[in-house]
Amino acid sequence: MSDSETAPERELTMSRAIVDAIASEMRANDDVFVMGEDVADYGGIFDSTEGLLEEFGREKIMDVPISETGFIGAAVGAAQVGMRPIAELMFADFFGVGMDQIYNQMAKNTYMSGSGVRVPMVLMTAVGGTYNDAAQHSQTLYGTFAHLPGMKVVVPSTAADAKGLMHAAIRDDDPVVYMFHKRLMGIGWMPAPDGPKTPVSDEDYTIEFGNADIKRRGDDVTVVTLGLHVHRALEAANDLDGEIDTEVIDLRTLVPLDTETVLDSVRKTGRLVVVDEDYHSFGVSGEIVARAAEGGLDDLSAVRRVTMPDTPIPYARPLEQEVNPGADDIADAIRGVTE
Template identity: 80%
Template structure:
């Protein structure tokens, strides 16, 4: 299946982690060149349940635990991809990109370009993002803007189980390197409760969600809220609250950053005239600024007010009260919407 199925017509519901695993298993059954490698992904099943059950089905030859050397195993994934395999390599926390940035950006992202198209790098780099559980500054970032800023990689961010499965199928089949960023708090694991929303109906059959296809999660006429990942659900909660006050909020889930669906964003901005962009990444030089700049360049005549809600430009604190203060919440989004709606 190459097109989206309306999830509301499906009977069963999955958590986001189960939806991801189901897509990976389907692709591994269909193509023997697909394999998964990373730290604690085999016997442990991934610390965020990203590979739960796959070892029993496919064995250690295709679900591969690796030493704590991100440079080594990401480099191995790049080489395997260039030789025709389709590796999925998990970077346990996105924050660890620093120790392997040469392999990610100078090799994975650039080798097709630098070889003049002689080699492709059809690999998926999966990685956990986000805070909200007090794991401090080296385990709690999102870094959406960092990867989206660097050419050569496609970047996707699911917010629901339905989207997670469709985006994973598309990522594995893509001939370019894809960075698949999943938020820890959306996975549905027992020790980190998810908000209402990411567990959704998911078809048993395989389907793809095309990259560069944002989803209007809630239609509205007064204010456009553009966001992704965890903050889709926080924006929807804020929108429901504001509806009681007579403010009709449209919520757009970007789903992919590269390619970026600017058409859906601009269509909404031209309708509402008011834009709020919400992101758990750092405020400066990131996704919020990019979306606002796009709206200003292409829909300035329709844009009456704009606001952005993001993490301040400081390392994410360890202390719970400080972390709660820095990561945008429902109240922050509602306040921004009210600000532009005045």
């Protein structure tokens, strides 16, 4: 089915919704399996595979050595011979040690072979900061992956979206980078904000890639964002309710990107704020502004970007909170485009 709203629902955290989708796909298709660091006995350090080992065993839920090049390369090979691996890169920050396998193999092999091989695999990875894990474990790097052709890029912000997007990712015949924000997973030692825990259908469903979701409708300002900052944008919009009527768009996928939903909103509001936990320069925020200008420059009267500054992410809590955009920063930007 494609519409989760017609089936019975229960409320899940984002981590449980991800596991629910993976388990369902594994039951339906013997070619689906999971491999990564600490995905078996530990259940993933952000609970992304919790409980799967007990049901599917070690032949399907595989702990691997600390060698991203090795296990991502193995996943690429398995995908090319017809399996559907889910390889977990523990932190997106670690992409550098496996970049050849990710970008020169996973992303390019279908093109390089003239479509002689497909690479139907999911590279699942944790992104984001806000919990003091310093510069090598706190980045989002959405723009880095989206910039490189050949990979679809998915960023859920709620449990309902996480399930539908994971079903779609596993079934896709192209490589998908599935980026979940640690702060949204609902694990006990890292409390999530209000919002990501949502009703989720008992039945399987997919969410089409390239289909943004308008999380809040408004007429005065368009806010475009993804991941954790969907919830911070909604907080800012609710705080401004009665003063400024703010529309909040959750992109959900970066590749493909739903440009039309953004342009339709900007035509209505005339004002655009882009919020991104990734770095300010050469990234998602600049791409959204560029597309808005190319497709609707005459409709735009004001634009602001709210992003991470171009600096390594600090370890110290006060410094990390200073650089990571909060609801107050977003509210200031919304006010700024209406002045």
